[in-house]
Amino acid sequence: MLRHLDIRDMLLIDRLELDFRPGLNVLTGETGAGKSILLDCLGFVLGWRGRADLVRSGAAQGEVTAVFDLPTDHPGRTILTDAGIPAGDELILRRVNGADGRKTAWINDRRASGEVLRALSETLVELHGQHDDRGLLNPRGHRALLDAFAAVDLGPVRAAWAARREAATALAQAEASLAAVKGEEEFLRHAVAELDTLAPQPGEEAELDTRRRAMQGAERIRGDVSRALRTLGPEGAEGAMLEAVRWLDGAAERAEGRLEAPVASLQRALIELGEAVSGVETALEAMDFDPHELESTEERLFALRALARKHDVLPDDLATLADELRERLSRIDAGEGDLARFRADLATAEAEYLQAAARLSATRAAAAKRLDAAMADELAPLRMERAVFETRLASSEPGPEGQDMVAFTVATNPGAPSGPLDRIASGGELSRFLLALKVCLARGNDALVLIFDEIDRGVGGATADAVGRRLARLSEGAQVLVVTHSPQVAALGGHHFRVSKSVADGMTTSTVAALGQSDRVDEIARMLSGEEITAAAKEAARALLGG
Known part of the structure; x- marks a missing residue:
């Protein structure tokens, strides 16, 4: 207020x-x-x-x-x-x-x-007058006015529209997602096949690199170790020492014990030399490798690194990448099935919305008839009993408040064409139309x-x-x-x-x-008689005020 x-x-x-x-x-x-x-x-x-x-x-x-x-x-x-x-x-x-x-x-x-x-x-505030363009004369608000008159609950239609919109959005997103991955289907199939053929494993690159380095190192020193083994073996130091021991043993009897200590030392040295030869032989055996194994190790290591560079990931991430690409490929394979489900969901939501909108349209159509009848009752006392007020419903674009367009039209005389309120009615008629309409639409305690x-x-x-x-x-x-x-x-x-x-x-x-009361009598008398307020005008004013 x-x-x-x-x-x-x-x-x-x-x-x-x-x-x-x-x-x-x-x-x-x-x-x-x-x-x-x-x-x-x-x-x-x-x-x-x-x-x-x-x-x-x-x-x-x-x-x-x-x-x-x-x-x-x-x-x-x-x-x-x-x-x-x-x-x-x-x-x-x-x-x-x-x-x-x-x-x-x-x-x-x-x-x-x-x-x-x-x-x-x-x-x-709501203003009404002969040039009303904020309220009842604005066709964009007629649907809301009819809904208020009918006490319409827009909740079910709005909920159905929201569900329809969500289903349409889900379908559009699924179609866009499928279209995006379909564009790379050829690449995905080739990449997955390539990764499946190589079958990379986490940690494999480090293991291959270690083996390769070990084989490369063995290849570089194996010749030296072999030469050392020949020098220490029967054809080298070991043979020479054995020959020396034989010579000394033959001469020991005539040396009166002076060669016993040297012979004993040589025999101990032979034992140590034998252990050294055995160790070198073991080491040499450990360095023994198949050159083809080095080649195959290098080939796989280089293949892993090349594939990692191709996909811009670390070699250890190739297995994870393969899983991701297979998942994207599976979405393509399952995409059409998903689309069918989303289309079915949209069709269901569309049907439910149309049913709710149809019920709302029926409610509005019934309310329009009641409003037209109420307007006829209001127009008669306003000396417009020959005028015809009609609430027209037409189809409009579907939306959260249904798919109806509502327009209030009038015909001021029987047989006369009907049209919008502000184009058909004269100034005085328009005022009375607006008043009657406002009375019909009043909800109380506004x-x-x-x-x-x-x-x-x-x-x-x-x-x-x-x-x-x-x-x-x-x-x-x-x-x-x-x-x-x-x-x-x-x-x-x-x-x-x-x-x-x-x-x-x-x-x-x-x-x-x-x-106050006496001033009201004078003012209404002025309105009745003009500038000169007569006794008769005052009496008429009192009669009006008395009801």
Whole structure:
């Protein structure tokens, strides 16, 4: 609810403070008194785009402050939370317009952008008039209005749409993945065959390199060891020592014991020499290898290293790479089966969505008939009993809210072509259409402040009374502000404000005053009789106020 409006130095307003109340608030005054200025100022503080020259002549800046009550379940709280603005039970909007055109806004004393302000305003105020383009005349919002009238639960359709979208995404990803690996299928099959043929094992490269180095080392020293063995063997040192021992043994008997010690030393040396020869022979046997083994070892080692360089991995990682490539190849082989499963999932999700959307379409079609009947009942008292209101449903692109396009159309006379509200109805007719539609769509206890700007223009008498009674009915569940020239409408207001204009010291100023009961009689009498208020007009005003 809009509780307070404070305007300073805006257009014709010097300083103005207004307190509004629940129910039907009516604003009246002579033409040109400045009633539209109030709406301009309210639109300004709500961030609406409007006229640029708002600052009062001679003032450095203009300022508007609006105070709203904000219930705990008000949708505006979500916008405040998203914008990082604290929300209490009271919402204070303040906006300043400098004489240079620069605008600054605050929400609860926090600087706020015009975008946040406008988003918040859509949860606070709804304006209706002959040039309404924000609410009921906007075809893009007709489906939501019909859904609200029908109390539609969009949850099942939204869930089915989300499931359909997820299935379509999964299929697209599977197709893209398969297409990507199919492009390398030839490479994968060749690489896997090559790796399977070689069958590399972790640690094999180091083992082969060690064996190769050992064989290469043995090949380099084996000749020296063989020559050493020949030098130490029977044809070398061992043979010579044995020959020396034989010579010394033959001479020992005649040497009177002088050769016993040398012979013993030679015999010990022969034992040590035999052990040395045996060790060299063992070493030589260990160095013995098949040259073909060295060749095959080198070939495999070089093959491992070449394949590792080809795939830009370490030789020890070739086995892991082979597993990865086989897995990618298996996805190709299994890909078509996966695609079939994803296509089946999408077909199921599509069918479930279409069923949910069809149920929603049937609900909307039934609600459209009820809305058309309700509109017929509302239009008759508004002297539009010959007009035909029709809610039309047509197919649209599927989406999270179904596959229906909704449009409100009218025909003002039987046999006349029907069309959009704002193209077929005249100004006065349009106002009554909008009022009837709003009455039918009202949900009660509405969070929005409803503003009707001269929606009763061009009607009078019983029709004006019917307009007023519908506005009063709307105000039972919401706060309604009405700018009106109709005494019948004004008399039904719960709270009455008069807008007037005066000139002092060459400066024109608009003021707004809350009216008591006697002042209301005078104001409604003025509306009935004109500038001269007669006794008969006052009596008629009292009759209107008495209901």
